[in-house]
Amino acid sequence: MARAGRPRTFDRTAALHAAMELFWRHGYEGVSMKMIETRLGLAPTSVYAAFGSKEALFEEAVELYDPDGDTLTDRALGLTGIRDSIEALLRDNAEAYVDPTTPAGCMLVLAAVNLGAGHDQVGERLARRRHRDAEKIRRRIERARAEGELPLGLDVDRAAALLVTILHGLSIQARDGYRRDQVLGIVDAAMLGWDALVRAAS
Amino acid sequence: MARAGRPRTFDRTAALHAAMELFWRHGYEGVSMKMIETRLGLAPTSVYAAFGSKEALFEEAVELYDPDGDTLTDRALGLTGIRDSIEALLRDNAEAYVDPTTPAGCMLVLAAVNLGAGHDQVGERLARRRHRDAEKIRRRIERARAEGELPLGLDVDRAAALLVTILHGLSIQARDGYRRDQVLGIVDAAMLGWDALVRAAS
DNA sequence: GGTATTCTGTAGTGACTGCTACATATATCG
């Protein structure tokens, strides 16, 4: 721990929040350290002293955006009924994607789509988080099937893949300016599809 | 027209193809002119003489990828039955997204997700092409409804938005390594959803 | 107070960005 030394003159958490929003909106390579310094009103040395490097700062920003086990997705999948779970999963995330007080879409999907050479790790780490979320959804559906809430004939992988695909697609749609009523319309239509999937398997 | 002068020593069309693939795979900002020069085996001056600028080269590459009125989407929407049209739309594009001989996903969706300052036009032009494709799909569904092939109660905007969302989501899934059988499974599930949408409206 | 420790601002590092001036090479046209 820090035993002595000049105390930091800025709020580290607030700075991290601001950096997260920049990365969320413009992507990893779309944000320069200069932009971060300007936005935060800090000198480069202060940023590097507090966060280490651009990659480390991005990693912290991602963890702030997607905290382990405490996301909208986690809460939705924690609901008791499987249909309520799925509907909350789609609806709550869709609403977050178009929340006008935050950047559009999902940071995990949008922040590192295309990277130059030398930043493979940045993209891979986000891909791992996306995969982890997909796995959560798949396991939730599998549990519901094991508990008799869904027909045994349901193709769990395919159902989960469709939901994840729709969520990822909604991130692009949100970036393209879709509004709340439009994404919620897509969610309603997707729920009709979910019901059809379940019905077709029984 | 060129009346005289030293002739070009490389194949301009082949060079454009190679550049398109680079932009498709790595995105606009993920590709440097140096990368293009190296890949094409050309000096910077030759590239600039042939294509003008990075933005102009990108624009040509996009037009090569998405030629006006001659895409998989155009051909699918040209089929006679609306269900065949929609299924071909999803299936043919999905297969193209995971074609191992080309970069994964749709270039229009992936090549300019997040841009640094000063390249707004690049992203906006791609967004316009995405919007144009979505409009094509919407109009195809509307035509089918007007011709009595679909129930009058069908929400055309919502149905089209769901399809576009799934296509855009499939681009992300393809980037995340989904294989042919997986994306085709998603297409099958989506068609169940389409049928449910149609049924619910009648 | 003295010392150790940490933060802050200036000023700059080498590497890369898209792009180009310039000289030279190679073609067509008269």
Add this chain to the structure above:
DNA sequence: CGATATATGTAGCAGTCACTACAGAATACC
């Protein structure tokens, strides 16, 4: 042939990238 026009290769432009050496400032511990 000479004149004109275009392509090519070298060498380098100003600007930005992530990052840092250095000196000074502000704290805690003794």
